[in-house]
Amino acid sequence: MSILVNKDTKVIVQGFTGKEGSFHAEQCMAYGTKxxxxxxxxxxxxxxxxxxxxxxxxxxxxxxxxxxxxxxVPPAYVSDAVMEAADAGITxxxxxxxxAPVKDMMYAxxxxxxxxxxxxxxxxxxxxxxxxxxxxxMPGFIFKKGNIGLISKSGTLTYESANxxxxxxxxxxxxxxxxxxxxxxxxxxxxxxxxxxxxxxxAIVMIGEIGGDLEIQAxxxxxxxxxxxxxxFIAGQTAPAGKRMGHAGAIIxxxxxxxxxxxxxxxxxxxxxxxxxxxxxKAVAEVMKNLK
Amino acid sequence: xxxxxxxxxxxxxxxxxxxxxxxxxxxxxxxxxAAQELGGSIWVVKAxxxxxxxxxxxxxxxxxxTEEVRELAAEIxxxxxxxxxxxxxxxxxxxxxxxxxxxxxxxxxxxxxxxxALEMPIxxxxxxGGMAIEDVAHxxxxxxxxxxxxxxxxxQSFHGRKLAFGLGLPTEEINTFIKxxxxxxxxYMDHDAEMIEINPLVKTGDGKFLALDAKMGFDxxxxxxxxxxxxxxxxxEEEATEIEADKYGLSYIKLDGNVGCxxxxxxxxxxxxxxxxxxGGKPANFLDVGGSASAETVAKGFEIILKDPNVKxxxxxxxxxxxxxxRVANGIIEATKITNVNVPVIVRLDGTNAIExxxxxxxxxxxxxxxxxxxxxxxxxxxxxxxxx
Numbered sequence: 286m287s288i289l290v291n292k293d294t295k296v297i298v299q300g301f302t303g304k305e306g307s308f309h310a311e312q313c314m315a316y317g318t319k320x321x322x323x324x325x326x327x328x329x330x331x332x333x334x335x336x337x338x339x340x341x342x343x344x345x346x347x348x349x350x351x352x353x354x355x356x357x358v359p360p361a362y363v364s365d366a367v368m369e370a371a372d373a374g375i376t377x378x379x380x381x382x383x384x385a386p387v388k389d390m391m392y393a394x395x396x397x398x399x400x401x402x403x404x405x406x407x408x409x410x411x412x413x414x415x416x417x418x419x420x421x422x423m424p425g426f427i428f429k430k431g432n433i434g435l436i437s438k439s440g441t442l443t444y445e446s447a448n449x450x451x452x453x454x455x456x457x458x459x460x461x462x463x464x465x466x467x468x469x470x471x472x473x474x475x476x477x478x479x480x481x482x483x484x485x486x487x488a489i490v491m492i493g494e495i496g497g498d499l500e501i502q503a504x505x506x507x508x509x510x511x512x513x514x515x516x517x518f519i520a521g522q523t524a525p526a527g528k529r530m531g532h533a534g535a536i537i538x539x540x541x542x543x544x545x546x547x548x549x550x551x552x553x554x555x556x557x558x559x560x561x562x563x564x565x566x567k568a569v570a571e572v573m574k575n576l577k
Numbered sequence: 578x579x580x581x582x583x584x585x586x587x588x589x590x591x592x593x594x595x596x597x598x599x600x601x602x603x604x605x606x607x608x609x610x611a612a613q614e615l616g617g618s619i620w621v622v623k624a625x626x627x628x629x630x631x632x633x634x635x636x637x638x639x640x641x642x643t644e645e646v647r648e649l650a651a652e653i654x655x656x657x658x659x660x661x662x663x664x665x666x667x668x669x670x671x672x673x674x675x676x677x678x679x680x681x682x683x684x685x686x687x688x689x690x691x692x693x694a695l696e697m698p699i700x701x702x703x704x705x706g707g708m709a710i711e712d713v714a715h716x717x718x719x720x721x722x723x724x725x726x727x728x729x730x731x732x733q734s735f736h737g738r739k740l741a742f743g744l745g746l747p748t749e750e751i752n753t754f755i756k757x758x759x760x761x762x763x764x765y766m767d768h769d770a771e772m773i774e775i776n777p778l779v780k781t782g783d784g785k786f787l788a789l790d791a792k793m794g795f796d797x798x799x800x801x802x803x804x805x806x807x808x809x810x811x812x813x814e815e816e817a818t819e820i821e822a823d824k825y826g827l828s829y830i831k832l833d834g835n836v837g838c839x840x841x842x843x844x845x846x847x848x849x850x851x852x853x854x855x856x857g858g859k860p861a862n863f864l865d866v867g868g869s870a871s872a873e874t875v876a877k878g879f880e881i882i883l884k885d886p887n888v889k890x891x892x893x894x895x896x897x898x899x900x901x902x903x904r905v906a907n908g909i910i911e912a913t914k915i916t917n918v919n920v921p922v923i924v925r926l927d928g929t930n931a932i933e934x935x936x937x938x939x940x941x942x943x944x945x946x947x948x949x950x951x952x953x954x955x956x957x958x959x960x961x962x963x964x965x966x
Contacts, residue, residue, distance in 0.1 A: 312899070360798060361801065361802075384798045385798060386769055386796055386798045386799035386802075387691060387769070387771070387796045387798065387799070388728070388766070388769050388796065388799060389799075391691075391696055391697060391728055392728060392729075394696060395696070395727075395728070395729060422898075422899065423898060424897075424898030424899055424928060424929060426929070427898070427928065437844070438844060439842060439843060439844020439845060439847075439848075440842050440844065441840075441841055441842025441844060441845035441896045441898075442842065442844035442845050442848055444896050444898050444928065445845055445848070445896050445927075445952065448896070448927060448928070465843065465844065467691055467693050468691075468693065468696050492844065494844055494847060495847070497693045497694075498693070498694060499693075499694075502694070518848070520844050520845075520847035520848045520851060521847040521850075521851070522850075522851045522854065523832070523847075523850045523851050523853075523854045523860055524847055524850070524863070525830070525832065527662070528830050528863075530830065530843060530846070530847050530863055531828045531842075531843025531844075531846060531847075531863070531865045532843045532844070533796075533797070533798065534693070535843060535847070539710070539711045539714070540711055540715075544851075560851070560855050561851065561852050561855040561856075561953065561956075562845075562848035562851065562852060562952065563852055563855075563951065563952040563953035563956070564953075
């Protein structure tokens with residue numbers, strides 16, 4: 286079991302024939318992901334990486350039955366790509382592209398929601414179900430199969446956490462990189478219940494960072510609804526206020542969105558909060574030991 | 578990206594958002610000329626820096642003669658203005674804005690920003706104009722009225738009425754206020770603004786609303802489609818090293834510790850700073866080298882970190898995924914040939930080909946490069962090195 290994606294998930298790539306799209310689509314296929322085609326307007330009818338290329342997402346969906354789209358188009362075209370996917374009946378878009386304008390995402394997400402399409406990202410590493418399906422840019426080999434669900438705003442901290450979990454002798458069910466932009470798709474609050482319902486997931490790791498209040502919302506949700514142990518780390522305890530720390534959304538503004546307030550809320554919700562990211566693996570080992 | 582008050586007011590005026598008239602001046606002579614052009618008998622001389630709290634810091638002053646305009650402009654130009662938003666080092670004032678005086682009857686606050694939870698812009702108004710809105714939000718949150726504006730509908734009159742009645746405006750002023758707020762919303766949306774703050778918004782003796790101050794910030798990801806805004810960028814208001822880092826695709830922010838950090842990925846970069854802190858040290862900077870971590874970018878990273886004289890050691894923390902660690906290791910060795918690195922460099926490489934990478938670093942025989950086993954080990958070694966141990 287896993288959440289959202291598995292070995293049978295049919296995936297198309299928007300921006301399939303571009304440099305990034307090609308490279309990562311190939312890596313995903315090598316991991317075992319069922320990439321069934323791609324979309325590049327004007328290149329319909331061609332073949333790329335052994336799969337068909339379509340002019341529109343609608344064509345791709347009707348020919349392949351794909352339900353998920355992995356989006357690699359340049360930032361200025363992201364909202365168009367997301368809306369096209371939603372319009373064509375895609376059920377989940379994984380948006381890898383970094384640098385999409387916030388206003389565009391505001392419109393794109395509102396439309397996606399209206400069309401019942403889930404989104405992940407933008408500016409994220411994607412989603413991976415260990416040994417089954419990788420939709421994104423993460424190094425697949427780190428994610429050994431196991432019983433830990435992972436939700437993270439940061440790409441490299443996702444790899445760091447998964448690596449620590451594996452070194453402690455555990456593994457991953459599904460890992461979701463939700464991205465660190467001001468407006469993102471699926472977040473902790475939507476993903477936590479999926480992991481709660483997944484019988485294979487025994488514990489959950491959530492990685493947050495400064496800015497916004499998604500982690501605070503998550504804490505409130507965990508307190509009420511999550512019975513599985515949660516381990517959390519919030520990046521940016523030492524970040525200065527008013528400075529954007531790499532991610533567009535990682536900023537303490539007006540004194541709000543600090544690591545301290547998020548850590549306090551999560552601790553109060555019964556989450557095991559580690560101060561150093563080097564302790565994530567150990568904390569997982571600890572909560573897993575207590576489960577037995 | 579942020580702009581100056583006078584620039585924001587230019588954008589306001591183009592959208593018929595009323596502001597007092599004014600001109601920017603770089604010298605006391607220009608300031609006098611500006612006052613003469615504006616006419617009248619009272620002017621405000623305002624320091625133009627990218628920070629709030631200018632009035633309290635002595636950067637906004639009233640002049641009652643053109644001679645006084647000259648004196649005040651001479652005093653403010655070249656001063657280092659310290660406000661609660663500049664930090665203790667303050668900011669050098671290089672230009673002033675000369676504005677006609679306004680007949681102020683009452684001061685309000687009006688702002689627009691993205692509500693990340695609602696995923697739409699919210700407009701906020703308060704009767705507590707002229708005060709820091711963070712303090713109002715903290716002490717008397719009931720005095721802030723908020724309306725969320727769905728971008729699919731845009732600004733409607735009811736949004737304006739909700740704010741106007743909330744502010745206790747008399748009925749005859751409601752329509753003037755709605756017109757003002759509606760135009761402001763268009764300024765915000767049309768320029769991909771991240772925030773607009775008018776503090777204070779004033780009501781004049783003749784019942785008009787005027788943006789007495791104007792602060793605007795923009796979504797950097799959308800600047801490509803706003804040439805007019807991009808032209809307003811004032812590099813002298815930004816950190817020189819941050820601008821230089823940006824040219825090389827590096828994201829750098831200076832901090833006040835002594836352990837330099839070079840990391841791939843923003844989250845891990847923050848996490849590395851936190852780990853150094855946890856181990857008893859203080860990070861000197863945030864630096865995300867991005868995905869490639871090539872010899873050139875690593876060399877540039879070293880160079881930028883070492884511009885800070887406080888740096889006693891550098892902790893390189895790279896989690897190699899798609900980028901192989903052995904390549905990064907070679908890049909680091911190359912980088913030390915391009916840039917002279919005279920402090921201990923603690924290198925932690927994990928992920929793809931980490932073992933080969935450790936061998937490459939050990940065999941290179943570079944005295945000041947020390948390999949670390951993992952994140953905690955690297956942070957510990959870096960903190961010890963910074964202490965001279």
